Amino acid sequence: MHPVRKRRLIFVGLILGAVALATGAVVYGLQKNMNYLFTPSQVLAGKAADYRTFRLGGMVENGSIVRDPHSLKVDFTVTDGDRTLPVEYTGILPDLFRANQAVITTGRMQGGTFVASEVLAKHSATYMPKELAEAMAKAHAKHHVEMPPTAGGTP
């Protein structure tokens, strides 16, 4: 390779390496802080104690949804499989909000209850027709695999 070109290649490579290293350090440093949400286990372990407002993420526990008949208020429980946290919300819920669905709620702790000001539904990365989902749910039930009846929201 021509020495001038070689010098340019090394120069560009070194700069790129330095930037990649710096970005890597930033990403690594932010790893602890940049988490978009906390799970109920993390909240109960006091990891969210530094924040007045934070995001709580998890699955809506089956059978935990209680709607107030006179207002838009709804109570439900968010679980991460290990621990659960009661959530209270007043407002319009997204289409995908249902039992066994992953949700991300923004709000603050008041006593032992998480009072949410926003509820977002997270959908899974799985795409399939309804018939297949039902067939799979049936097959899982037959083999005693624990799975929600709608086969919904498995992350």
Added chain:
Amino acid sequence: MNAHSSPTLWNRLVLWYHQMGSPPYFYAFAGRWRPWFIAATLITAAIGLYGGLVLAPPDYQQGDAYRIIFIHVPCAWMSLFTYAFMAGCGLVGLVWRVKLAEILAMEAAPIGAAFTFVTLVTGSLWGKPMWGAWWTWDARLTSELVLLFLYLGVIGLYHAFEDTRQGARAAAFLARIGAVNLPIVHYSVVWWNTLHQGTTVRLFGPSRITWPMLWPLLTMALSTHLYLGWSLLGRARVALLELEGGKDWARAIALKDAPHG
């Protein structure tokens, strides 16, 4: 491949590379291939959209609303692919000072920016009914927005210079540095908890999507690649004529195409 054929194949590749670097040769080559690219783009898009919007079954969770993936996901893949292409051509331009590589890098930038913009808009339109929010500052959405700003930075820097080739080199350098964002966009859903879903279609390992939904998606991905080819060849032809306006080959083309030439 035997010992006799490999040097000739290599020689032909080297010859092709050098021929491609020659503006008049590339100009003619691009002109010949453009009609094929746009024809293939339209045919694959028609098949992919029919498959995605008509033939594919509704999703078990999202019903018909998921069908926006047939636009959103191919555009998102292309936003990354075009950037990688731009940064790669930019590197060849920076190190070997190949005129055509600089042009391809700079002409790819607006196309990539358009793909990124479409990705962000369709994602937003999808996010409101499904998630309940137009926008959220999670890692995937934020890094994709940074990608759009990088594209705009490259375009802006390129045009900020009086001398086109100097501008191309400066912008190629920025493009090269910005390439560190590509793995961040791709792995953002793995490294951080995001509202955005994880990876559905995987190169290695099983994809989490059924075949009747997957094949239209892959067809649309092919279509968007072909579109990039068509658009890029056309843009590069114009840019070459602008850059080489005073040269004999460009004059000859201008004289030949002039109505009263």
